[in-house]
Amino acid sequence: MSAQALADRLRSFLPREAVLFEAEDLRPYECDGLSAYRQLPGVVVLPQTEEQIVKILQLCYATRTPLVARGAGTGLSGGALPHAQGVLMSLAKLNRIIAIDPLARTARVQPGVRNLAISEAAAPHGLYYAPDPSSQIACSIGGNVAENSGGVHCLKYGLTVHNILKLRVLTIGGECLEIGGDSLDSAGYDLLALMTGSEGMLGIVTEITVKLIPKPEKAQLVMAAFDDVLKAGNAVANVIAAGIIPAGMEMMDKITIHAVEEFLYAGYDLSAAAILLCESDGSAEEVADEIERIHAIMQQSGATGLRTSRDETERLKLWAGRKAAFPAAGRVSPDYYCMDGTIPRKRLAEILHGIDQLSQQYGLRCMNVFHAGDGNLHPLILYDANQPGELEKAEEFGGKILEMCIHAGGTITGEHGVGMEKINQMCIQFKTGELQLFHAVKAAFDPLGLLNPGKAVPTLHRCAELGAMHVHHGELKFADLPRF
Amino acid sequence: MQAIIEQYQDTIRTAADNKSPLQIRGGGTKHFYGNAPAVQPGAFLDTTAYHGIVDYEPTELVMTARAGTRLADVEALLAQHGQMLAFEPPHFGAAATLGGCVAAGLSGPRRATAGAVRDFVLGLRLLDGTGKDLRFGGQVMKNVAGYDVSRLMAGALGTLGVILEVSLKVLPKPAAETTLQFSMNEVAAIEQMNQWAGKPLPVSATCHAGGELFVRLSGAESTVRAARVKLGGEEMADGEAFWQSLREQTHGFFQSGQPLWRLSVRSTTAPLALPGKQLLEWNGGLRWLLDGDNLDVETIRKLAKDAGGHATLFRNNIARQAVFHPLEPAMMAIHRSLKQQFDPAGIFNRGRLYPDL
Numbered sequence: 001m002s003a004q005a006l007a008d009r010l011r012s013f014l015p016r017e018a019v020l021f022e023a024e025d026l027r028p029y030e031c032d033g034l035s036a037y038r039q040l041p042g043v044v045v046l047p048q049t050e051e052q053i054v055k056i057l058q059l060c061y062a063t064r065t066p067l068v069a070r071g072a073g074t075g076l077s078g079g080a081l082p083h084a085q086g087v088l089m090s091l092a093k094l095n096r097i098i099a100i101d102p103l104a105r106t107a108r109v110q111p112g113v114r115n116l117a118i119s120e121a122a123a124p125h126g127l128y129y130a131p132d133p134s135s136q137i138a139c140s141i142g143g144n145v146a147e148n149s150g151g152v153h154c155l156k157y158g159l160t161v162h163n164i165l166k167l168r169v170l171t172i173g174g175e176c177l178e179i180g181g182d183s184l185d186s187a188g189y190d191l192l193a194l195m196t197g198s199e200g201m202l203g204i205v206t207e208i209t210v211k212l213i214p215k216p217e218k219a220q221l222v223m224a225a226f227d228d229v230l231k232a233g234n235a236v237a238n239v240i241a242a243g244i245i246p247a248g249m250e251m252m253d254k255i256t257i258h259a260v261e262e263f264l265y266a267g268y269d270l271s272a273a274a275i276l277l278c279e280s281d282g283s284a285e286e287v288a289d290e291i292e293r294i295h296a297i298m299q300q301s302g303a304t305g306l307r308t309s310r311d312e313t314e315r316l317k318l319w320a321g322r323k324a325a326f327p328a329a330g331r332v333s334p335d336y337y338c339m340d341g342t343i344p345r346k347r348l349a350e351i352l353h354g355i356d357q358l359s360q361q362y363g364l365r366c367m368n369v370f371h372a373g374d375g376n377l378h379p380l381i382l383y384d385a386n387q388p389g390e391l392e393k394a395e396e397f398g399g400k401i402l403e404m405c406i407h408a409g410g411t412i413t414g415e416h417g418v419g420m421e422k423i424n425q426m427c428i429q430f431k432t433g434e435l436q437l438f439h440a441v442k443a444a445f446d447p448l449g450l451l452n453p454g455k456a457v458p459t460l461h462r463c464a465e466l467g468a469m470h471v472h473h474g475e476l477k478f479a480d481l482p483r484f
Numbered sequence: 485m486q487a488i489i490e491q492y493q494d495t496i497r498t499a500a501d502n503k504s505p506l507q508i509r510g511g512g513t514k515h516f517y518g519n520a521p522a523v524q525p526g527a528f529l530d531t532t533a534y535h536g537i538v539d540y541e542p543t544e545l546v547m548t549a550r551a552g553t554r555l556a557d558v559e560a561l562l563a564q565h566g567q568m569l570a571f572e573p574p575h576f577g578a579a580a581t582l583g584g585c586v587a588a589g590l591s592g593p594r595r596a597t598a599g600a601v602r603d604f605v606l607g608l609r610l611l612d613g614t615g616k617d618l619r620f621g622g623q624v625m626k627n628v629a630g631y632d633v634s635r636l637m638a639g640a641l642g643t644l645g646v647i648l649e650v651s652l653k654v655l656p657k658p659a660a661e662t663t664l665q666f667s668m669n670e671v672a673a674i675e676q677m678n679q680w681a682g683k684p685l686p687v688s689a690t691c692h693a694g695g696e697l698f699v700r701l702s703g704a705e706s707t708v709r710a711a712r713v714k715l716g717g718e719e720m721a722d723g724e725a726f727w728q729s730l731r732e733q734t735h736g737f738f739q740s741g742q743p744l745w746r747l748s749v750r751s752t753t754a755p756l757a758l759p760g761k762q763l764l765e766w767n768g769g770l771r772w773l774l775d776g777d778n779l780d781v782e783t784i785r786k787l788a789k790d791a792g793g794h795a796t797l798f799r800n801n802i803a804r805q806a807v808f809h810p811l812e813p814a815m816m817a818i819h820r821s822l823k824q825q826f827d828p829a830g831i832f833n834r835g836r837l838y839p840d841l
Contacts, residue, residue, distance in 0.1 A: 104750055105678070125682070127682060154625070154626065158603065161632070162599055177814055179815075181793050182792025183748040183749050183793030184751075184769045185600060185748050186748070186794055187808050187809035187810075187811060188815065188837070189636055189639070189640055189644075189822060190635055197628045197632055198632075214681075214685075216684050237543035237544075240542075241542060243656035244656070282703075283686070283710060284710075285710045286703060286706065288706070289704045289706045342622075342626050342627055344623060373625075409622070410624050411627040414627060415626055415628060417628055418628070418629055418630075426629060426630070430630060431618075431619075433612075433616045434620065434630065437618060442631075443825065444821040
């Protein structure tokens with residue numbers, strides 16, 4: 001169906017301004033936070049109610065039109081990249097906080113509500129929503145569910161999947177599923193877990209019930225500098241071995257320290273090979289106790305410099321540097337490409353060494369920031385898109401990093417999702433059987449494959465093509481795949 | 485160990501070819517749980533032969549073990565390193581296995597604060613209904629590559645596949661613990677538990693039974709001491725044994741032999757207007773009900789549903805039918821189609837969860 005015809009059909013039940021199909025109106029929707037991938041959609045729709053979404057889904061189903069859902073568009077893996085012949089459905093207008101139940105500690109919200117807005121609304125009750133992705137001022141809770149977003153506090157407080165109770169989901173056929181409940185568990189299969197992180201491939205979330213937790217009484221931070229990355233890695237292990245689960249545990253490498261220190265004076269030690277930021281939160285007694293122990297462990301682990309925040313101002317200043325890592329990368333380089341692998345923490349030193357070697361090989365600098373507590377590594381590859389071939393080099397470099405993560409027993413994505421970006425690496429992380437089962441799960445919800453087609457799970461055909469290009473040590477991958 | 489897997493695969497393929505059901509069985513300690521097997525119960529597939537710890541790195545907070553490993557062995561090993569399974573799974577017998585623990589999806593007293601089994605599953609290896617050996621998730625805390633098939637297995641009662649190995653997140657044991665006791669009626673206790681849950685207090689478990697509220701505090705010595713002063717109440721002499729008796733259902737409440745209902749509801753739900761003794765856990769989110777009066781099943785289910793949850797006829801259900809809360813048609817359709825994808829011949833634990841799964 002032509003975009004014009006589709007728009008006409010959509011306008012038969014949607015307000016005129018809720019259906020966009022002129023090129024200049026579509027432009028803002030051509031990409032998400034991963035701007036290297038761009039595609040104009042056929043039509044953009046901006047529904048305001050669940051009834052409108054049901055009708056949009058029914059129309060897409062009846063006309064076999066692909067549909068891509070979009071939240072705030074802050075995603076970093078191209079998960080909301082439009083389909084050229086499809087409908088891009090923005091859920092941004094469903095932005096109501098429906099109810100907060102302070103005693104039951106839950107909030108019922110629409111998918112377009114911003115992550116931080118939930119915590120702001122819960123604050124008068126002394127409660128907040130724990131997952132805090134770095135984009136939390138802008139990203140939407142619906143997008144968080146689609147990506148199973150994390151943040152800097154997830155070792156202690158969990159990911160999105162640990163912090164939601166219930167979803168209202170519409171299938172591509174327009175049927176409504178109530179998944180989960182106001183209770184802590186529900187009957188049947190754990191579809192709540194299956195939906196979380198499913199990247200808009202299984203259904204459209206129209207309402208989310210999230211858990212709220214009490215705001216800690218106090219938070220305090222220890223900053224430790226190390227002359228060796230390995231020592232910093234060991235310090236993290238020593239903290240955990242002492243039975244401490246820090247609220248946050250972040251590591252920055254030398255190049256990052258320099259980039260952020262030049263950007264805003266956070267007071268980081270420029271001679272350090274790595275800096276650890278280790279935060280404790282909880283009751284005043286708990287924090288005092290933990291901070292003292294963390295300080296001692298850092299010292300025993302060979303920290304060359306130590307600083308403990310004396311007040312909120314100092315704590316926030318020390319965090320500011322870490323939070324400025326991405327903007328700092330943007331300052332020292334025209335472009336940067338953010339990776340998202342997770343590794344067993346004990347393999348950190350060897351992975352960083354590997355990244356360093358790749359950096360030399362490709363002639364591109366790489367900054368490393370690391371959610372050290374949970375092993376989630378964000379290498380930021382610095383490149384210049386105006387130099388011919390640099391983007392391709394950066395992508396290849398990034399792909400190599402992800403492959404290293406897989407070989408170290410980790411994963412290609414800790415919190416950003418596969419989307420369009422890491423679809424090829426999925427062929428390396430999973431074998432044919434697992435990929436087939438992923439497609440089968442998709443088919444159980446969306447047999448026609450209309451929701452966000454081509455994302456998250458590669459076709460076996462794509463993997464076979466890729467395998468033909470990269471035969472590793474003479475091993476033919478997907479040997480059991482029929483070839484014609 | 486590979487030979488055992490191959491043997492399982494043979495068993496599965498033969499059963500699938502003949503469309504003859506298989507009952508997956510570990511230690512058999514949770515055999516009472518769920519519907520009676522289908523008309524033709526089928527042969528047992530014994531998972532206990534595939535046992536042993538595969539990997540355990542205390543400082544990574546991750547433990548991987550084979551499904552047949554005894555839960556007691558897993559917990560003993562963790563305890564040696566000052567760690568634990570924070571969801572406090574019930575064993576219901578010495579023979580309980582890790583695979584059974586995940587398949588049953590049951591969690592104990594700490595669940596309301598620490599999370600459930602599914603929250604700690606990081607990855608697993610399973611055999612599907614065609615005997616394919618598949619791995620999902622991994623051994624790292626954060627992993628969003630592919631659908632979360634691992635967590636889907638928690639509580640699926642073996643209807644989707646044979647769990648071979650599981651990787652779990654583990655946590656340090658708290659340095660100090662104490663249990664406080666308060667005389668309080670149910671209405672006041674529900675209000676109090678939820679009030680405290682909204683405050684930054686180290687409450688790790690709650691229970692209301694027989695007019696008494698029990699509250700466990702866990703954490704650093706200083707934290708527990710400070711909270712103990714804030715909360716008041718009487719310190720219980722043997723708190724640990726009390727929580728253990730809830731976890732394993734050896735507490736007197738569970739010994740009546742009457743049908744035992746498990747209602748999982750919104751924690752602030754008012755006391756259930758039903759005759760029969762009740763015991764509350766999880767800040768009021770879990771209500772155990774003894775049915776000595778042959779209560780109307782529909783009434784119980786409706787109460788649970790209206791309270792945002794569901795009701796399970798957990799134990800002492802003579803017929804062992806209709807154990808789980810019926811699903812809405814659209815949800816049931818998704819369940820059937822998932823079952824069809826994972827187990828096309830419909831051989832695994834047929835009928836255990838719902839009659840047509």
